[in-house]
Amino acid sequence: MGGFTEVNLAEFLGILPEILVLLWATLLLALDLFLPGGIPRRSMSLLSAGGLLIVALVTVLMRPAEPQVILGGMVRNDLFLTVFRLIFLLAAALTCLVSVDFRPLRAGSEYYVLVMFAAVAMSLMVGADNILMLYLATESASFTLYLLAGVQRGDRLSAEAGLKYFVFGAVTSTTMLFGLSLFFGLSGGQLSYKAIASALSQPELRLPFTLAALLVLVGFAFKTSAVPFQFWAPDVYQGAPSPVAGFISTASKAAGFGILLRFFFNAMPPGVSEASLSWVWLMQPIAILTMTVGSLLAVVQSNVKRMLAYSSVAQAGYVFVGVTAMALGALNRAEALAAVIFYLATYMLTNIVAFAVLGVVEQRVGGSDFQHFNGLARRAPYLALGMAASMLSLLGAPPMVGFAAKVIIFREAIGVDLVPLVAIGIVNVLISVAYYLNVVRAMYVERAETESPLFVPSTLGSVVMIVAVGLVVLTFASEPFWGLALEAARAFLRS
Amino acid sequence: MTMAEWALLVLLGALSLASALGLLLSRNAVYAALFLVLNFSVGAVIYLLFNAPFLAVTQVAVYAGAIMVLFVFVIMLLGAERLAPAENPPGLAYQRPLAIILAVALLAVAAWALLSGAQIEPSPSVAPRPDSSPQAMGMWLFGPYLLPLQVVALLLLAAMVGALVLSRKS
Amino acid sequence: MDATSFVTFLSAALFVIGALGVLLRRSALLIFMSVELMLNAANLAFVTFAHRWGQLDGQVTVFFIMTIAAAEVAVGLALIVTIFRTKRSTSVDELAQLRG
Numbered sequence: 001m002g003g004f005t006e007v008n009l010a011e012f013l014g015i016l017p018e019i020l021v022l023l024w025a026t027l028l029l030a031l032d033l034f035l036p037g038g039i040p041r042r043s044m045s046l047l048s049a050g051g052l053l054i055v056a057l058v059t060v061l062m063r064p065a066e067p068q069v070i071l072g073g074m075v076r077n078d079l080f081l082t083v084f085r086l087i088f089l090l091a092a093a094l095t096c097l098v099s100v101d102f103r104p105l106r107a108g109s110e111y112y113v114l115v116m117f118a119a120v121a122m123s124l125m126v127g128a129d130n131i132l133m134l135y136l137a138t139e140s141a142s143f144t145l146y147l148l149a150g151v152q153r154g155d156r157l158s159a160e161a162g163l164k165y166f167v168f169g170a171v172t173s174t175t176m177l178f179g180l181s182l183f184f185g186l187s188g189g190q191l192s193y194k195a196i197a198s199a200l201s202q203p204e205l206r207l208p209f210t211l212a213a214l215l216v217l218v219g220f221a222f223k224t225s226a227v228p229f230q231f232w233a234p235d236v237y238q239g240a241p242s243p244v245a246g247f248i249s250t251a252s253k254a255a256g257f258g259i260l261l262r263f264f265f266n267a268m269p270p271g272v273s274e275a276s277l278s279w280v281w282l283m284q285p286i287a288i289l290t291m292t293v294g295s296l297l298a299v300v301q302s303n304v305k306r307m308l309a310y311s312s313v314a315q316a317g318y319v320f321v322g323v324t325a326m327a328l329g330a331l332n333r334a335e336a337l338a339a340v341i342f343y344l345a346t347y348m349l350t351n352i353v354a355f356a357v358l359g360v361v362e363q364r365v366g367g368s369d370f371q372h373f374n375g376l377a378r379r380a381p382y383l384a385l386g387m388a389a390s391m392l393s394l395l396g397a398p399p400m401v402g403f404a405a406k407v408i409i410f411r412e413a414i415g416v417d418l419v420p421l422v423a424i425g426i427v428n429v430l431i432s433v434a435y436y437l438n439v440v441r442a443m444y445v446e447r448a449e450t451e452s453p454l455f456v457p458s459t460l461g462s463v464v465m466i467v468a469v470g471l472v473v474l475t476f477a478s479e480p481f482w483g484l485a486l487e488a489a490r491a492f493l494r495s
Numbered sequence: 496m497t498m499a500e501w502a503l504l505v506l507l508g509a510l511s512l513a514s515a516l517g518l519l520l521s522r523n524a525v526y527a528a529l530f531l532v533l534n535f536s537v538g539a540v541i542y543l544l545f546n547a548p549f550l551a552v553t554q555v556a557v558y559a560g561a562i563m564v565l566f567v568f569v570i571m572l573l574g575a576e577r578l579a580p581a582e583n584p585p586g587l588a589y590q591r592p593l594a595i596i597l598a599v600a601l602l603a604v605a606a607w608a609l610l611s612g613a614q615i616e617p618s619p620s621v622a623p624r625p626d627s628s629p630q631a632m633g634m635w636l637f638g639p640y641l642l643p644l645q646v647v648a649l650l651l652l653a654a655m656v657g658a659l660v661l662s663r664k665s
Numbered sequence: 666m667d668a669t670s671f672v673t674f675l676s677a678a679l680f681v682i683g684a685l686g687v688l689l690r691r692s693a694l695l696i697f698m699s700v701e702l703m704l705n706a707a708n709l710a711f712v713t714f715a716h717r718w719g720q721l722d723g724q725v726t727v728f729f730i731m732t733i734a735a736a737e738v739a740v741g742l743a744l745i746v747t748i749f750r751t752k753r754s755t756s757v758d759e760l761a762q763l764r765g
Contacts, residue, residue, distance in 0.1 A: 015642075022649065029656070072639035110660045117653045124646060132726045136643050139733050140650040143740055147657030150744055162661075163744045167696055170737060171687050174703040177730065178680050181710035184726070185673070189718030191726065211604060504668060508675045515682040515702055524694055531698050534679075538705055541672065545716040547724050550731075554708075557731050562701065562738045569742045570694060573749050594688035598681045605677040625721045635725050647732045654736040658743040 011070040014077040015127070017059045017085055018120045024051040025116040032109040039109055045100040045459075048112040052093040052119065059085045067491050069129055073192050076129040076262075079491035083341055083484060084126040084258050091251035091348050092119035094463060098356035099243040101457030102363070111151055115247065118144040122251055126258035129266070130192045131180045134259060138176075138219070141255060142169045145248055149240035161239025168232040169222065176219025182212035183267070193266035200273040209275035213268060217279060220263070223256025226320065227289040230313045234301075237309040242362055245305070246355030249312040250348040257319055257344060261326075261337070261492070270327050283324040288424055291317030295431040304361075305368040307435050308354055311394060314428060315347055321418070321425055322409045329416030336412040337489035342482060343405040346474065350393045350402060353467045356460055357387040364454050373439055375448030380456050384443040386464035393471045395436040396429055401474040408482075504544065511537045524570045528563055535559040549629045669717040673710060680706035693745050697738075704734050 012019065028047060032038045039047070059082055067078035075081075092115050099111065121141035128134040146169060150162020184191060186208050187199035200209060221229040237245040268276045294314025301307040322340035326333050358368055360383060365372040377384040393402035406429065410422045474481065514537065517530035535558040542551040625631070636644055679702060686699025708727045715723025 026652075071642040074640075074642045108660075110656050114653060114657060117649060120649065121646075132640075132643055132722075132729060133646070136646045136650070136729055136733070139737075140646060140653065143650060143736060144653050144657070146740060146744070147653070147661065150661060150747065151657075156748075159661075159744065159747045163693065163741075163748055166741055166744055167693065167700075170697075170700045170741065171684075171703070174700055174707065175684075177707045178703065178710065181676075181707045181714065184711060184723055185714035185717065189714060189720030189723060191722050501668070504671065508671065511675060512678060512682075515679050518695075518698060518702060519682055519686045519689070524692065527695055527698055531701065534702065535705060538709055541709065542712050545672075545712050547712050547715070547727075550712060550724055550727055553728065553731055557735055558701075558705070562735060565738055565742060566694070566698065569746060573746070594685055597688075598685045601684070602677060602681045605681075606674060625719055627721060627724055631721070632725065632728065635721055636728070640725055640729075643729055647729055650733065650736050654739050658739050661743040661747050 013062075014064070014068065014070040015075060015124075016062060017055050017089070018123050020055045020058060021052065021089070021116050021120050024048075024055070025113045025120075028109060029113045041108065042100055042459075044109045044112050045096050048116060049093040049096040052089045052096065052116065056086055056089040056093070059089065067494060074130055074133045075124070075127040077127065079484075079488040080258075080262075080341075081123070081127045083345075083488040084254065085123045087254050087345050087348055088119045088122045088251050091247060091254075091352060092116060094349075094352045094356075094467070095243050095247040095251075097463045098246070098352070098359065098460050099241075100459045102241060102243055102359050111148070114144045114148050114151070118148065118247070119251070122255040122258075125255045126262065128259065128262065129194075131183060131196075131267075132191050134263065135173075135177055135180060138223070138259065139173060141252065142173060145169075145244075145252055148244045149236055149248065151244070152241045157239040158241060159239075161236045164232060164239070165236040168229075172219050172222035172229060176216050179212045179215025179218070182208060182215065186212065193263065196267040197269055197272065200268060200275050203274065206273075206275045209268070210278040213264075213275070213278045216263065217282065220256055220260040221286070224253055224260065224316050224319075225256075225290075225313050226286050226316055227293045227313070230290065230293065230316075233313055234297075234306045234309040237312075238303065238305045238368075242305070242355045242359030242368075245309075246352040249309070249355070250351045253312070253316060254344045254348060257323070257340065261323070261340070264327075265492070271330065280327045283320060283327050284418070284421060287317055287320035287324050287421060289317075290314070290320055291425060291428045295428045295435075298435045299431060301435070303369050304358060304373065304439060307370075307439075308351070308358065311432065311435065312351060314432060315351075315394065317428070318406065318409055318425060319343055319347075321413050321421060324421065325409075325413040325416050325418060328418070329412075332412060332415050334486060334489040334493055335415070337492060338482065338485040339405075339408040339412045341485040341488060342478075343409055345481070345485075346393070346401045346405045346471075349467050349474075350390050350400075350471060353386055353464050353471075354390040354394070356464055357383050357390070360454070360456060360460065370438060370442050371446075373442040374446035375451065376443040376454070378451055379448060380454040382461060382465055383454070383456050386468040387443060388440050389468035389471050391436040391439050395432055399472055399475050401471050401478065404475050404478055500544065504541070507537050507541055507544075511541075525567065528566050528570065531566075532559050532563045535563070546624055546627050549627060549632045669713055672713040676706045676709040676713065679703075679709065693748075697741050697745070701734065701738075704730065 063079055063082045064077050067076060069076050095115055096112050118141055121137050121144060124137035125141055128137050146162055146166040149165045150159050152158030183196050186205055187196040190196060225233045264279050268279060270276045270280045291314050294310050294317055298307050298310035298314060301310060319340055322336055322343060326336040329336060361372050362368045389400060393400035396402045396406035410425060413422045511534055514530045514534040518527050521527040521530060535554060539551040539554040542554060683699045683703035683706060687696050690696050690699065708730055711723040711727045
């Protein structure tokens with residue numbers, strides 16, 4: 001019989017960061033409604049970003065020393081969640097800042113409120129310790145993202161992107177839900193990950209559990225844009241407002257990996273039963289396909305936004321290399337997980353900058369094809385520098401932090417004898433030289449028809465420059481961040 | 496389960512499948528919506544049989560009521576009730592057989608997997624029948640499920656704000 | 666066969682019919698209705714298992730899923746109406762501007 005436990009209100013302190021963001025978001029929404037004329041858009045963006053950054057500080061200060069399951073078994077609050085919270089809060093803050101001068105977004109303050117809601121929902125996704133919470137949080141995050149993708153009013157492409165994202169998202173999440181219902185039935189009417197894990201050992205249930213795991217994996221694959229559920233990404237990124245595309249490709253993807261790791265390692269831990277093999281064996285093929293399909297399709301794109309979409313598919317493939325190493329190797333599991341976390345965090349910074357610059361080019365030059373980047377180095381030198389830093393980091397070229405992240409992931413994979421997988425990964429990195437450097441070449445070698453300087457909004461310009469410098473600095477000062485990732489990984493495994 | 500209950504369950508199952516197929520094959524969006532209403536209502540009766548009276552009422556009120564009314568409203572608003580006769584555009588011709596094969600395979604796998612797991616279940620009469628009255632459900636919602644309740648509130652707020660932003664005139 | 670297995674099969678069949686609808690229909694509205702059918706199949710499975718194991722958790726879960734379905738309809742129909750305003754069609758094949 002499921003224990004009927006009263007929720008202790010003090011336990012809500014464990015999700016204080018989420019509560020603070022929600023309070024701030026609703027307060028801003030209400031102020032915008034009641035102040036005459038509303039909150040000016042520029043202040044709205046700064047207020048949202050500022051609030052998110054302050055909450056990030058609170059998150060660091062309130063990090064739990066020991067993993068604890070709170071609120072009636074709904075949320076597991078540990079250092080792993082803390083690190084993901086930081087990724088989401090930072091991603092949301094950066095998205096708010098770079099959206100300030102994105103003119104097509106005349107939607108007003110609701111846009112920023114939805115970004116904050118999305119960050120909260122993503123944190124709850126990663127915190128979920130129970131299949132009901134998993135589904136609710138995933139759907140909350142998805143809904144806000146569908147709306148954000150379609151928010152560019154009067155723009156056909158944006159509404160189309162929203163609808164496409166919505167249809168694919170609804171179908172895959174419903175498939176996931178059906179899988180979850182099977183988990184509920186097979187584990188004797190239990191919702192928590194731990195209870196599912198203890199029901200796994202019955203050998204007669206191996207097949208049903210495999211089926212359920214595959215159905216659930218569909219939902220995770222959509223969130224992480226893993227092959228064969230990557231096809232929505234280019235269309236949605238192209239149609240969505242650029243800052244939103246940056247947010248979806250980073251924060252939402254990180255959240256997808258967060259729930260994948262949490263669910264599979266807690267509910268179906270590898271090595272405990274035969275049923276776990278269903279997903280463990282799939283990680284390597286998914287990693288290979290996702291990397292390869294992503295890079296091959298990125299090469300043939302003529303539009304930078306679509307190229308970045310396929311590139312983000314390929315990047316998810318590299319993360320799956322780390323997940324494979326984690327699933328197959330028992331000894332260095334903590335290091336492999338830390339590598340995954342580190343990769344996701346650096347990729348978030350890098351890709352948001354790329355989409356921010358893309359947004360400026362889209363608006364001021366008039367398109368997002370490679371030719372629109374021609375001569376950008378002369379027209380907006382700092383912006384071009386930021387974009388070049390981002391491209392090199394995505395490629396994994398030293399001295400950018402993307403290099404360190406890729407080296408660590410591949411090192412951990414080699415540590416568990418996944419040499420062929422790493423070889424395929426390196427081939428894909430070599431392929432990706434073509435499309436990442438193509439952007440750099442357009443900016444620095446090609447000439448534009450006009451040399452007139454491009455107007456770069458000051459907020460966006462400074463954000464791009466700060467993050468670009470950070471991408472280099474992080475390489476040399478990665479020690480504390482790597483230490484934090486490792487600590488988070490250990491907390492994750494201590495369950 | 497008594498014989499009469501079994502007969503009712505089989506009848507409901509057949510009705511449910513038939514209405515689902517009606518949705519799948521219907522050429523008119525309004526008919527499709529009505530088939531779906533029928534399917535949801537049958538579901539509500541099955542819920543009643545399975546000791547879920549609160550959900551049965553919610554099913555009728557929320558699904559068959561609110562959700563389907565919204566659907567029919569939008570169909571009428573858009574004048575989109577007549578679906579194009581050529582449902583299969585060129586270039587997607589391969590999709591239909593592929594989808595049917597996939598579906599049959601999925602169903603077969605599901606049946607096989609569930610059957611192989613079904614044998615070890617103890618007899619259903621063992622299971623207790625918990626109090627599932629609306630009062631009991633309320634106690635659960637505001638007890639152990641307090642956080643999910645709050646999350647749903649967030650979701651509804653976000654959906655409302657978003658739907659308003661989308662449908663506001665530029 | 667007991668009642669639990671019977672209704673579990675029924676829900677699997679409904680789920681597959683819904684999935685077929687998603688794959689075969691070209692109208693966004695009908696795809697959307699098929700998704701609702703799939704959601705309902707999952708609900709049916711949850712209620713059956715809740716009855717089978719005597720756990721109320723499954724029923725509470727279904728209650729939450731219904732809420733989500735309602736929100737989903739609001740968001741989805743808002744998006745469909747937005748598109749329809751500019752295009753006068755609900756066919757997904759006309760969503761072809763995003764190709765490259």
